[in-house]
Amino acid sequence: MIKLPARMKALLFLLFLCIVPSFATTEEPVIFLPNNTEPANGIPGDPVTRPVRQKRFNHPYALLQHKESPVLLTLTGLDEPLTQKFIDQFTSKSGKNVLAATVQRSGPYLTFIRREIERRGLPHELIYLPIIESSYSADAVSRSGAAGLWQFMRISIAPHDMKITEWMDERRDFWKSTIGALDKLEKEYKMVGSWELALAAYNAGIGTVLNAMKKHPEADYWELCRLKAFKTETINYIPKLVAVSWVLSNPRRYGLEAEWPGDPQWTRIPVERSVDLSLVAEHAGLTGFDLKNANRELIYGITPPDMPYHIKAPAEFAPAIVSVLEDPELTLIKYYFHIIRSGDTLSGISRRYGITENQIRSSNPGLQDKYLKVGQRLIIPVLKDANTAAAPKQESLQQPTPVTQQETPAIAQTQQSSETRVLFTGNHLVKRGETLWSIARAYNVRPEILAEINNMGLNDVLRVGSTLKTPGMQ
Numbered sequence: 001m002i003k004l005p006a007r008m009k010a011l012l013f014l015l016f017l018c019i020v021p022s023f024a025t026t027e028e029p030v031i032f033l034p035n036n037t038e039p040a041n042g043i044p045g046d047p048v049t050r051p052v053r054q055k056r057f058n059h060p061y062a063l064l065q066h067k068e069s070p071v072l073l074t075l076t077g078l079d080e081p082l083t084q085k086f087i088d089q090f091t092s093k094s095g096k097n098v099l100a101a102t103v104q105r106s107g108p109y110l111t112f113i114r115r116e117i118e119r120r121g122l123p124h125e126l127i128y129l130p131i132i133e134s135s136y137s138a139d140a141v142s143r144s145g146a147a148g149l150w151q152f153m154r155i156s157i158a159p160h161d162m163k164i165t166e167w168m169d170e171r172r173d174f175w176k177s178t179i180g181a182l183d184k185l186e187k188e189y190k191m192v193g194s195w196e197l198a199l200a201a202y203n204a205g206i207g208t209v210l211n212a213m214k215k216h217p218e219a220d221y222w223e224l225c226r227l228k229a230f231k232t233e234t235i236n237y238i239p240k241l242v243a244v245s246w247v248l249s250n251p252r253r254y255g256l257e258a259e260w261p262g263d264p265q266w267t268r269i270p271v272e273r274s275v276d277l278s279l280v281a282e283h284a285g286l287t288g289f290d291l292k293n294a295n296r297e298l299i300y301g302i303t304p305p306d307m308p309y310h311i312k313a314p315a316e317f318a319p320a321i322v323s324v325l326e327d328p329e330l331t332l333i334k335y336y337f338h339i340i341r342s343g344d345t346l347s348g349i350s351r352r353y354g355i356t357e358n359q360i361r362s363s364n365p366g367l368q369d370k371y372l373k374v375g376q377r378l379i380i381p382v383l384k385d386a387n388t389a390a391a392p393k394q395e396s397l398q399q400p401t402p403v404t405q406q407e408t409p410a411i412a413q414t415q416q417s418s419e420t421r422v423l424f425t426g427n428h429l430v431k432r433g434e435t436l437w438s439i440a441r442a443y444n445v446r447p448e449i450l451a452e453i454n455n456m457g458l459n460d461v462l463r464v465g466s467t468l469k470t471p472g473m474q
Helices: 006-024 081-090 093-105 110-120 124-134 174-192 195-204 206-215 221-226 232-249 277-284 315-325 346-353 357-363 409-420 436-442 447-453
Strands: 266-271 309-314 334-339 377-381 426-429 467-470
Touching: 081 093, 081 232, 093 232, 110 124, 110 174, 124 174, 124 232, 174 195, 174 206, 195 206, 195 221, 195 232, 221 232, 266 315, 277 315, 309 315, 334 346, 346 357, 346 377, 357 377, 436 447, 447 467
Parallel strands: none
Antiparallel strands: 266 309, 334 377, 426 467
């Protein structure tokens, strides 16, 4: 047996003490990516707020290699079975197609929303909340009547500087609705102390969440879901958001070729008169940019005549738009001239042109519908969605040709006088169910002319068996 010097024995003993602990540890090794202090295994480490009862679940995708650094989520629950179920759905073939289409649809809005969220220091996942709420469609309307990207109800918009009028529904205004939604979420977060519960309140109502917290004061969102304190929609709400956030934050991992939109700097341009955005875009030469789509709250694509409004556009187009708005020689809205005739009423005129009485009043300041004067001229805006065939159906015949601000009233008057030159040499026997409007359509003449020739009002009731003068049949 070899005898070692005492100093050598001491060195071997110290070496043994250093080596043994490295074999004894049972801690799972963690691989770190370059320039990143987070694990590369795809599942972020437990945040401080993760409840200890929540079990860790290693999803099959977790260990796949990918080019992107993993994105840590503020929200908990990535390893919840329900979240993993939605990840599977979103990463299926049909799910990826839906997400790609949604990302493309987010084009006009995503940049503004992302910057506002970053400016406030809010969770990154909120960028994707409109995907869950509306599939990033400003036109989305729920069964309960909520509308817009952030799905606001009519009764909830007052505190957020949003209005609904006959000209616009600002729940579809991506600028105002985003500010309102983030204000609401921040307020609810301060009330409940958790982003998961704040989001649950956004979906189910703050009262529902506060009641659940009162009944189960020690429970977090995930535990409240297990206790069935929320309806199924709210139980699925946060898992869906966490799932879509994870997938879209790591698209290459799942083979998702999502083409994110550009990065415009949005601005708002004040306008205090009624203008048609299609004409503004035409004169400003906005090729490749849909100005109406950026201002979806305008029901007819026309700014309201009776209140200030701000046109939203990328800053690069602002000088051209301002130049158009400030040019007094440019025609920026089309409208009809209507000359009041005997028997006209505001309700009859509104039906004739397919707009509301209030829209006529707002376009004609000082108009008193009880004192309409024969020969008085009214300005009737041409609305893109005007459907004069709706009520009554017969009103759709021979719409007047729209005139512009550069044309004189004589154009409209000449147009009307040309119809009066028709020879009314025929007679029509009124039958049951006929109206002035239906008879006018049958003879291809405007109801106002037919009423005037027969010395009656537009809304007079026809008597069965009576005779009306009509154009002679050619």
